[in-house]
Amino acid sequence: MARHIDKLLAVMARLRDPETGCPWDVQQDFASIAPYTIEEAYEVADAIERGDMSDLKDELGDLLLQVVFHARMAEESGFFDFDDVAEAIHDKMVRRHPHVFGETKAARAADVRTSWEDIKAAERFEKANRVLSALDDIPVAFPALMRAQKLQKRAARCGFDWPDVAGARRKLDEELGEIDDAIIGNGDIAEEVGDALFALVNVARKLGVDVEDALRATNAKFVSRFRAIEHGLAARGTSLDEASLEEMDALWNAAKARSRSGG
Numbered sequence: 001m002a003r004h005i006d007k008l009l010a011v012m013a014r015l016r017d018p019e020t021g022c023p024w025d026v027q028q029d030f031a032s033i034a035p036y037t038i039e040e041a042y043e044v045a046d047a048i049e050r051g052d053m054s055d056l057k058d059e060l061g062d063l064l065l066q067v068v069f070h071a072r073m074a075e076e077s078g079f080f081d082f083d084d085v086a087e088a089i090h091d092k093m094v095r096r097h098p099h100v101f102g103e104t105k106a107a108r109a110a111d112v113r114t115s116w117e118d119i120k121a122a123e124r125f126e127k128a129n130r131v132l133s134a135l136d137d138i139p140v141a142f143p144a145l146m147r148a149q150k151l152q153k154r155a156a157r158c159g160f161d162w163p164d165v166a167g168a169r170r171k172l173d174e175e176l177g178e179i180d181d182a183i184i185g186n187g188d189i190a191e192e193v194g195d196a197l198f199a200l201v202n203v204a205r206k207l208g209v210d211v212e213d214a215l216r217a218t219n220a221k222f223v224s225r226f227r228a229i230e231h232g233l234a235a236r237g238t239s240l241d242e243a244s245l246e247e248m249d250a251l252w253n254a255a256k257a258r259s260r261s262g263g
Contacts, residue, residue, distance in 0.1 A: 008064070009082055012072045030073060037066040038141070049216070095119065117157060134158050145211045148201040156205075165206040172199040221259070228255035 015025040040063040047056040068082060075081040096119050098104035104115065134157075138150045155161065162168045175196040182192045204211045232251040233243050240248070 008068055012068045016072055016076065030070060033066065033069055040066050143212060145201060145215060148198050149205055149211050152202050152205050162206065165203060168199070168202045168206045172196065172203050175199040225252055225255040
């Protein structure tokens with residue numbers, strides 16, 4: 001395995017060589033590569049969602065290449081290299097699993113999660129040179145729904161949370177009402193929609209629903225049913241441009257009924 005990693009590191013070093021490397025690879029920096037890193041992570045998730053293990057192998061390789069690329073750029077600037085990255089994550093995993101590598105015992109997955117979060121919190125404050133917010137290390141670049149849920153989870157660990165789902169649900173109703181008020185009164189509709197989305201994420205969190213997973217599943221469901229509309233219209237010899245809303249709605253409802261009946 002180490003041999004293959006060494007070969008991959010050598011490939012990246014060659015690509016980044018200022019004299020004999022690839023012009024595109026040479027001109028990249030951390031900021032320009034970051035979007036590709038995010039994209040590759042999503043493609044890993046997509047392969048998992050589809051249950052395609054062949055694609056997953058390929059996508060994991062693409063994601064590993066992103067780690068190698070960033071590590072190579074860091075090495076060139078004298079910050080760290082790939083070995084430092086591997087060593088850091090090795091040490092972190094050992095440190096955050098005292099129930100496996102130390103004397104601490106954890107009988108349940110929930111105990112492990114609590115211990116993990118406590119260790120992370122201690123790490124944040126240990127390396128801070130200033131007063132650190134409990135929310136500071138939740139990346140701004142996360143998808144908005146994911147970040148909202150993580151912000152709320154972190155705040156809840158600090159005691160800032162509704163005691164039950166009913167309070168979060170009432171807050172959602174309040175925020176939806178403020179959207180109505182903004183529409184009538186020409187208020188800041190975008191702000192009110194954002195507040196309502198944040199409140200809905202909070203309801204989902206209280207119910208134990210991962211909002212990214214939930215919305216991803218709904219997106220897939222929408223695509224499936226919309227394709228059923230397209231196929232139904234094509235079977236009638238017509239198209240989306242020619243169909244009425246009533247025709248499309250009927251086909252949508254038929255697709256919905258089939259999915260619910262398992263057909």
